[in-house]
Every structure is written in C-alpha cells, then in structure tokens.
Amino acid sequence: xxxxTQPPSMDCAxxxxxxxxxxxxxxxxxxxxxxYRQIHSQGPQYIIHGLKNNETNEMASLxxxxxxxxxxxxxxxxxxxxxxxxxxxxxxNNAGNMLTFGGGTRLMVKx
Amino acid sequence: xxxVTQTPxxxxxxxxxxxxxxxxxxMNHEYMYWYRQDPGMGLxxxxxxxxxxxxxxxxxxxxxxxxxxxxxxxxxxxxxxxPSQTSVYFCASEGGLNTEAFFGQGTRLTxx
Numbered sequence: 001x002x003x004x005t006q007p008p009s010m011d012c013a014x015x016x017x018x019x020x021x022x023x024x025x026x027x028x029x030x031x032x033x034x035x036y037r038q039i040h041s042q043g044p045q046y047i048i049h050g051l052k053n054n055e056t057n058e059m060a061s062l063x064x065x066x067x068x069x070x071x072x073x074x075x076x077x078x079x080x081x082x083x084x085x086x087x088x089x090x091x092x093n094n095a096g097n098m099l100t101f102g103g104g105t106r107l108m109v110k111x
Numbered sequence: 112x113x114x115v116t117q118t119p120x121x122x123x124x125x126x127x128x129x130x131x132x133x134x135x136x137x138m139n140h141e142y143m144y145w146y147r148q149d150p151g152m153g154l155x156x157x158x159x160x161x162x163x164x165x166x167x168x169x170x171x172x173x174x175x176x177x178x179x180x181x182x183x184x185x186x187x188x189x190x191x192x193x194p195s196q197t198s199v200y201f202c203a204s205e206g207g208l209n210t211e212a213f214f215g216q217g218t219r220l221t222x223x
Binding site for chain 2: 100
C-alpha cells in the first residue's frame, strides 16, 4: 500500500471548516483513500472513503486531486467533539488487505 | 445490534501468565482484525482473518496466536505475557471489499 504523509497536528476554531491534508504521491490506480478518526482512547471511527471522485456524507467531504496524489478531508463546521486524531489511509480493496494506520493528524478544535 | 464487542475491557497480568481476548461481532462480517496501540502511536496490525477458519499474520504477530472457529468470534491469545505486550488492543470487523470497518472499544492490558 502507498505511504501517506499528514501534518502531525492542526488547530481549528469551533464553527469553522477544518481542512485536513494528506499526501499520497505514490498511490496506484486501484488504491482507495480512506479516512478514520480516533477520539481520545476510543476505537477508530470510519469517516469516508473514495477512489477518484469527490465524496460527501453526513460527516465530511473528501476532495481528491485529479492526479490522486493528495486529498483533503473537510469537516464543514467543526465542533469541540471533532477533536481527535485523523488517519488518512490508502488501500487496495482486495480480500485480506488490511487497514494500515500511520501517525495521523491530531486536530484540536478550539472555542 | 451491538456491533463489535471486546471482552474484557481491562486486565492486569503477571509476566508469564496467559490470557485470551475475545472479539465478537453480530454483523455477519467476513473480515476481522486485531490491532495494538501503544501510547502516542498509531495502530499496528497483529493478526487478521478473511473468513471462518482462516487466520494470517500482520505486522507484529510475535507472541500472539489467534483463532476464528466461528465467523462471529475472533480470539487473540497471549501464551506467556511480557511487559512489552502492555498496550491497548482493538478488534475490528469488515463486511467486505469497499466497505467501512467497525472497531471495538478496546481492551487495556497491563503486564507487570
């Protein structure tokens, strides 16, 4: 699986959009981009994933560049409860191809 | 629908003791995983299973064994616990390709 690079930490003001970048310059054509987050010491929580088109759900939006070498997770109106570590993962959706977690970005939402 | 349930939630072991961590899912998922997370670190894969009766090694399998005798359960065993195995253990399950994984709430294990 391709390696990802994320900033170790970011701050965001409550109510503003949080834009979390991820670089995956060695991504291959059949690898998906997944985002998970981990709040405090809880189990990771799925947010969103995509292949090449932008995706949106009730939690967030995922913007993937045309060359697929980077992506941005957008939390449109961050709340204090969005404070967490956010993991960007690239992965081929084959049987047994597990999620590989890196260091992630620690997002701090401030009042 | 309970999702993914891990048992126990906390445990303290003495060096050399053995124990089994149980992961149960009620979503009829094929794929199940065991991860460990050390303080300030990301999750690392220990073992995984792509279906009932199958298991495979992950990134850090040494010192652990697993079994998947029933589709809904994935057991992680420590035969002779060591202080280096002090960690938080997370189980996850996935229904199939191109789907989301569901994680349990973790088991906090301390080996003294």
